[in-house]
Amino acid sequence: MELSQAEIEDLLSRAAKGQIVRTDFLDPAAASFTRDLLRNYPEVNYKVDGGYPSAERVRFAFFPIYVFPEDVELNIGFIEITGNFKFQTVTHRDFLGAIVGTGIKRDKVGDLILIPNGCQVVVDRDLVPYLIQQLDKVHRVSVKVKEIVREELLLPEAKTREIVAFVKSLRLDSVGASGFGISRSQMVKEIEGQKVRVNWKLQVKPSYEVAPGDVISLRGRGRVEVVEIAGVSKSGRNKVILRRYL
Structure with missing residues (x-):
């Protein structure tokens, strides 16, 4: 479930008082109103990242202006799910359903990028080991899950x-x-x-x-x-x- 405006404002207030706080992954609408709210908090700096420049779902970190941005982590990780999908058509929804089916909340998952033999996923870094261990099937097809790094993302060329x-x-x-x-x-x-x-x-x-x-x-x-x-x-x-x- 996406964070509400009141919840975002609570995080911003905490950052204004000296804390370093992070959101989960926000959809474009929530990210847009978050940027609007930031104008009301000049004492708060922020970082935003979704794993790659054109990501739709992004995560924010809010922190006091005296904190160096390079000292703030957004805790973003990456996994690759692969299997034999030659005889089974799968979509973003199938991969997302398999991930959520392990008990992970949707807001802990960023964008999903379909690749020829599977899917690459932006996730909360703390959940990478769990997904490697727990995710073994997508739409009845056995899969393997491994951790990858940002540079290994196979980004589709925007048409x-x-x-x-x-x-x-x-x-x-x-x-x-x-x-x-x-x-x-x-x-x-x-x-x-x-x-x-x-x-x-x-x-x-x-x-x-x-x-x-x-x-x-x-x-x-x-x-x-x-x-x-x-x-x-x-x-x-x-x-x-x-x-x-x-």
Whole structure:
């Protein structure tokens, strides 16, 4: 279960009083509101890591500003699960289910990266020996588990497509429609149907104005990042550079 805002604030208060504290792995929405909360604690420094630069699930460490960041550990470990999956199709859910099935809580597990013969997993380092000993099957397929290091992660290459759009305004419905290749009216329905998030926060106002760096997520269609607002055309439209994640 993800930490609530009140629980994050409690950790930040403890850090402000001199403690070094850590979160478990947070999903993108929780990580986003955590970054927002940090603005209210100028006396607190932090580190964040999910095992690799583009990780979705990340872990934070909070500590007083007089503590050197290099002295703070995030306690992140890595395992590789391998088996003969030639005749059995497996997904992230299968691997995660097997891990949770050993009694480990979901928030102790970061991202899962599928590889040709198995899966690599970012986890709480203290749980690595336990998983090596306890995890022996995934979807009825016998597996072996070993510890690996960060440099051994086989990261998939992100598939993206750049989109140049000319929009009347920077409203979410207008920019989102251009990014996902749908009509503006359809985008409005998706927004009002609570299927759209901006920076992993639910957004139900079609008139919400986006800005560079914003990530728009539409359930079932993926994500679009607002890369740049590149000026205004002669006809008065905003030129927007978008990155669509495929």
